[in-house]
Amino acid sequence: MKHKPNKKVKVNRIPERGFYDSETIYKIVDEALYCHISFIQDGQPFIIPTIHARINDRLVFHGAKASRLLKQISSGKEISVAITILDELVLARSVFHHSMNYRSVVIFGKGEPIKNKNEKLKALEAITNHIIPGRWNDARKPNDKELNATSVVSLKINEASAKIRTGPPKDDEEDYDLPVWAGVIPLSKKFEQPKEDSKLKPEFLLPDYISNLIKSKF
Numbered sequence: 001m002k003h004k005p006n007k008k009v010k011v012n013r014i015p016e017r018g019f020y021d022s023e024t025i026y027k028i029v030d031e032a033l034y035c036h037i038s039f040i041q042d043g044q045p046f047i048i049p050t051i052h053a054r055i056n057d058r059l060v061f062h063g064a065k066a067s068r069l070l071k072q073i074s075s076g077k078e079i080s081v082a083i084t085i086l087d088e089l090v091l092a093r094s095v096f097h098h099s100m101n102y103r104s105v106v107i108f109g110k111g112e113p114i115k116n117k118n119e120k121l122k123a124l125e126a127i128t129n130h131i132i133p134g135r136w137n138d139a140r141k142p143n144d145k146e147l148n149a150t151s152v153v154s155l156k157i158n159e160a161s162a163k164i165r166t167g168p169p170k171d172d173e174e175d176y177d178l179p180v181w182a183g184v185i186p187l188s189k190k191f192e193q194p195k196e197d198s199k200l201k202p203e204f205l206l207p208d209y210i211s212n213l214i215k216s217k218f
């Protein structure tokens with residue numbers, strides 16, 4: 001779905017880097033492991049990192065009922081969410097034109113608490129599988145006490161923008177003759193060999209969904 005950019009989400013600074021279609025936005029949202037949520041409490045802006053997951057056109061978040069973050073975002077006030085994936089360092093000939101290649105998303109909206117038990121479980125399943133696909137079916141599900149202690153909040157991905165920078169440094173024409181190395185340094189992110197918990201029973205071998213994950217790059 002194409003979101004028509006309103007004034008709030010329209011990328012003004014280098015507008016050709018702005019995208020508003022669901023496909024581009026969802027791909028970045030799904031690849032990033034965590035996000036930052038901002039809100040204003042008593043006139044003070046806060047920005048707090050947390051885990052997210054996407055269910056169709058909604059983001060879902062979870063946390064302790066007692067958490068300030070969860071209380072604030074479930075109260076229905078305006079919040080914004082930023083998601084960033086860093087792909088490359090961009091080294092220009094001049095300090096001025098140094099940059100980064102990235103894919104990022106900014107989303108605005110109002111959080112809505114999820115109270116229905118089945119919907120809450122679905123959101124927690126999405127969050128668990130966002131951390132590592134397949135984990136929900138393997139690990140013990142939350143019991144009623146844990147569910148009661150957990151708040152789950154959703155946010156419709158309606159007002160959203162993606163911004164993407166790719167490519168080489170953009171130097172000033174007169175700087176291309178400078179004796180300075182220039183280019184990009186790709187940054188790859190991968191998981192390393194898992195370290196077993198010291199209390200792991202020796203009969204429990206590493207499941208396939210974990211060994212597949214560490215073989216993959218993300």
Ligand SMILES: Cc1cc2nc3c(=O)[nH]c(=O)nc-3n(C[C@H](O)[C@H](O)[C@H](O)COP(=O)(O)OP(=O)(O)OC[C@H]3O[C@@H](n4cnc5c(N)ncnc54)[C@H](O)[C@@H]3O)c2cc1C
Nearest residue numbers: 008009010011012013084086100102104105106161162163
């Ligand atoms: C890893 C990284 C490093 C960066 N480093 C710098 C830096 O050093 N200096 C710098 O000036 N900028 C940097 N940027 C770009 C920065 O995020 C802003 O896009 C830029 O500063 C313009 O901000 P603005 O509020 O003036 O944008 P405007 O274009 O006025 O913002 C209008 C709307 O566009 C959308 N938008 C703006 N930026 C983004 C974004 N990054 N992702 C998704 N939507 C966006 C939002 O919906 C926003 O409300 C970086 C971005 C990333 C991801």
